[in-house]
Amino acid sequence: MSFFAYKNGEMHAEGVALATIARQVGTPFYCYSAAALRASWQEFADAIKGTNARICYALKANSNLAVIKLFGDLGAGADIVSVGEMRRALAAGIRADRIVYSGVGKKASELMAALEAGIGQINVESSAELEVLNAVAGQLGKKADITIRVNPDIDAGTHEKITTGRKENKFGIDIDLATEAFAKAASLPNLRVVGVAMHIGSQLTSLSPYRDAIVRVRSLIQELRTAGHRIDRFDIGGGLGIVYADEQPPSISDFMQVVGKETAGLGCELTFEPGRRLVGEAGVLVSEVILVKPGVSKTFVIVDAAMNDLIRPTLYDAWHDIVPVREPRPDAATICCDIVGPICESGDYLAQNRDLPPLSAGELIMVRSAGAYGAVMASSYNSRPLAPEVIVDGTRFAVTRPRPTIDEMISTERIPPWMVQAGQATKG
Ligand SMILES: Cc1ncc(COP(=O)(O)O)c(C=O)c1O
Numbered sequence: 001m002s003f004f005a006y007k008n009g010e011m012h013a014e015g016v017a018l019a020t021i022a023r024q025v026g027t028p029f030y031c032y033s034a035a036a037l038r039a040s041w042q043e044f045a046d047a048i049k050g051t052n053a054r055i056c057y058a059l060k061a062n063s064n065l066a067v068i069k070l071f072g073d074l075g076a077g078a079d080i081v082s083v084g085e086m087r088r089a090l091a092a093g094i095r096a097d098r099i100v101y102s103g104v105g106k107k108a109s110e111l112m113a114a115l116e117a118g119i120g121q122i123n124v125e126s127s128a129e130l131e132v133l134n135a136v137a138g139q140l141g142k143k144a145d146i147t148i149r150v151n152p153d154i155d156a157g158t159h160e161k162i163t164t165g166r167k168e169n170k171f172g173i174d175i176d177l178a179t180e181a182f183a184k185a186a187s188l189p190n191l192r193v194v195g196v197a198m199h200i201g202s203q204l205t206s207l208s209p210y211r212d213a214i215v216r217v218r219s220l221i222q223e224l225r226t227a228g229h230r231i232d233r234f235d236i237g238g239g240l241g242i243v244y245a246d247e248q249p250p251s252i253s254d255f256m257q258v259v260g261k262e263t264a265g266l267g268c269e270l271t272f273e274p275g276r277r278l279v280g281e282a283g284v285l286v287s288e289v290i291l292v293k294p295g296v297s298k299t300f301v302i303v304d305a306a307m308n309d310l311i312r313p314t315l316y317d318a319w320h321d322i323v324p325v326r327e328p329r330p331d332a333a334t335i336c337c338d339i340v341g342p343i344c345e346s347g348d349y350l351a352q353n354r355d356l357p358p359l360s361a362g363e364l365i366m367v368r369s370a371g372a373y374g375a376v377m378a379s380s381y382n383s384r385p386l387a388p389e390v391i392v393d394g395t396r397f398a399v400t401r402p403r404p405t406i407d408e409m410i411s412t413e414r415i416p417p418w419m420v421q422a423g424q425a426t427k428g
């Protein structure tokens with residue numbers, strides 16, 4: 001079921017026409033469907049029913065407070081990678097003990113903030129981090145519950161910039177060095193090892209890398225137990241893919257079956273950290289055509305969303321489906337065009353060589369599957385205000401993060417006093 005569909009010739013998010021939102025909020029804007037978010041959550045919830053497993057939503061995919069709150073209310077914990085994300089999870093009402101803190105480079109000050117807040121699990125990724133965390137926990141008179149994230153050296157078969165489980169990637173401790181790390185952790189008085197973690201990459205469309213990685217980590221768990229370590233939790237990470245073009249990602253229930261089969265008999269509580277799969281298809285980016293520029297070799301449709309709003313096309317050569325907000329006639333001719341933004345970079349495009357019905361200035365377009373790694377990766381390059389975020393729920397909609405004004409963007413900056421004085425002197 002699509003939560004973004006044409007009704008009466010106009011693209012709607014659930015019961016709200018995108019053109020209505022555009023009139024009120026301006027363009028570009030991100031729009032999320034609450035029903036779509038609930039539906040993707042439900043798929044996970046159904047698949048883990050009756051098992052010893054929990055879902056910690058990976059905030060990095062979309063850290064909009066309303067989105068986090070929606071999942072939190074449905075029972076999600078959170079997977080965070082910074083104190084900023086921790087603050088967001090807590091502000092949205094997720095209990096600290098349901099938060100897992102991942103990340104390859106946590107600073108002592110961040111670890112301290114996490115322990116002070118009572119974060120439930122810290123996934124440690126290096127021997128150096130074990131020592132720092134032990135020292136910080138000691139200062140606070142606390143014992144930190146940790147897992148050690150291992151790097152199982154498995155090719156996830158995804159884009160090279162978002163694969164994380166090969167030994168040449170910076171993440172986790174090499175599985176071959178893991179026993180040493182666990183022994184070290186056990187010797188540190190302020191740490192309590194509760195399990196093992198992995199995360200092999202993002203936008204995975206095949207289950208075999210998960211299977212292969214779990215098989216490796218499973219034998220590690222058995223070895224660790226033989227060596228006397230208590231391993232109660234197995235954090236599988238996130239990574240499940242979504243549809244951008246014609247991918248066929250596995251269903252959540254097939255994924256859970258594979259995980260269930262490969263972890264059977266281990267007696268571990270499982271943690272899943274899905275991000276993209278929960279939010280990706282539940283969000284779109286809406287933009288207005290500024291002008292159309294026919295060229296000698298191609299036609300450029302210049303829109304008011306740019307690489308600063310959605311960086312995925314230029315960063316990962318990612319393909320996002322783009323459709324006009326006003327439904328084209330079924331027999332409408334198409335033209336091949338590049339959909340580009342106003343930024344001063346040739347890499348500023350949302351799509352290249354795309355066949356679309358002819359578009360004209362003032363028309364709206366919708367970029368699909370933009371709910372994950374869209375707004376969170378936006379910048380204000382070229383001093384462009386961050387696009388606002390809107391959530392639709394049935395026939396209601398609300399702006400959850402407004403567009404900042406230019407004044408708000410520049411008002412926190414300061415010109416050093418000596419420059420102000422020098423300027424006055426020059427003028428004088
Ligand atoms: C440790 C960890 N967990 C979870 C995720 C979420 O990944 P995804 O959005 O692909 O589900 C990531 C990002 O890839 C991650 O680094």
Ligand SMILES: N[C@@H](CCCC[NH3+])C(=O)O
Nearest residue numbers: 060162202203312372373
């Ligand atoms: N930012 C990436 C995903 C990175 C996953 C984080 N470890 C994307 O847009 O596909």
